[in-house]
Amino acid sequence: MVPSGHLTTAPPATPAGPTEIDTITLCDLSSDAGWRRPVLLSRELIVLTTGGHGYAEIDFRALPCRPGTLLRIRSGQVLRCALPQLDAAVVRWHPEALRGLDVDPDDVPTWTQLAGEDEDAVINEVSQLTVDSGRHQDTRTGRNLLRHQLTVLLLRLSMLPDGGGARAARPEEATFRRFCREVERGYQHTRRVEDYADRLDCSVRTLTRACLAVTGRSAKQVLDERVALQAGRLLAATDEPIARIGRQLGFTEPTNFGRFFTREIGVSPGAFRAARDRRVPAPVVRPRPPVDIPTTGAYRA
Known part of the structure; x- marks a missing residue:
């Protein structure tokens, strides 16, 4: 069990081919430390801010970020950290990773400021997913574990007040x-x-x-x-x-x-x-x- 309120640092990326689900840090998303250009994303992301204050621009829209801010960013969108003073954990995945599972990532709101028990729960789940992606992603059982951990994380996020999973659409x-x-x-x-x-x-x-x-x-x-x-x-x-x-x-x-x-x-x-x-x-x-x-x-x- 990962202690509440503490986020595990992602292990260094391996040179093997891209995995279905893994975790990285925010600075790993751009080859330019100054983020002078937006980055066109090819995978689905959950970004959890762990330190600093600044802005993340998603499709040219600036969103304020501080510890506990959670962003849902989609494949095909562009991301730029307008003020690169943020530390964040990033969970990323290929859309096929959730095939056959009863979860809709589109129910997760684009911007959420977590607090209290919700923040503790999300930090724990992201931390555990980080640990397991470093230890178990090379086995079939490990990949299944990561798929279900990601599903739990997305379901929890969809039930937040701004999510779409807890209400019927008009x-x-x-x-x-x-x-x-x-x-x-x-x-x-x-x-x-x-x-x-x-x-x-x-x-x-x-x-x-x-x-x-x-x-x-x-x-x-x-x-x-x-x-x-x-x-x-x-x-x-x-x-x-x-x-x-x-x-x-x-x-x-x-x-x-x-x-x-x-x-x-x-x-x-x-x-x-x-x-x-x-x-x-x-x-x-x-x-x-x-x-x-x-x-x-x-x-x-």
Whole structure:
């Protein structure tokens, strides 16, 4: 049993191939200690702040962090520590690691400030998972142990006040979640709301009503925001040519992509990329956690 309130330090990473579930530290996520650029993440993360005060930018949204702050970050999002003065334990996993288990990681809120018994319980579970990932990840039984430990951690987090696991979703929220999942599958190919309505066997009016109820924005606005978010991620975290990024997102002409991005973000793709290394004071943002949507941080702005 790990003593309450004490977090075990992760063991050094082994040179073997990537594992399904492991634990690292926050500084291991970026090769640049100054976090001058966002990092595009390829695995699912739980980040538990253990020391320091600062900000973590998830999809360009600054969230205040101090000991006990817990972040849920999804594969495909970009992360940057705006003020790299934080220590944190990171639990990361491939989505396939939870296949067949009765848990939905999307029920975990993006930002939570833990306290009291909840904080003690989460620290204990993260610490035990850290110990076991260093000792047992090379055996089948050990990997099963880690899968169930991660499931317990996620279930506990989903029952926090901001989580989605302890309440039934309203019909509009369920429709919105279905729409967002279809958008994730298809935004690179179509930006027509009618196409998503056909896939979900409902009307455009139903999708728009659901989006307005959850976000205050129309279905078309939600869809365009998702495309603009992905463009921003790639512009900020990669060196891909701007024209190629536009083609990846379904724009056959660079000028069309440039007009779309400027309309959605307020600056051109070139200006957005040029500003990515600029250090600016992070604003205080109060997270609003009514609904958490997979891989779509912009929906919670």
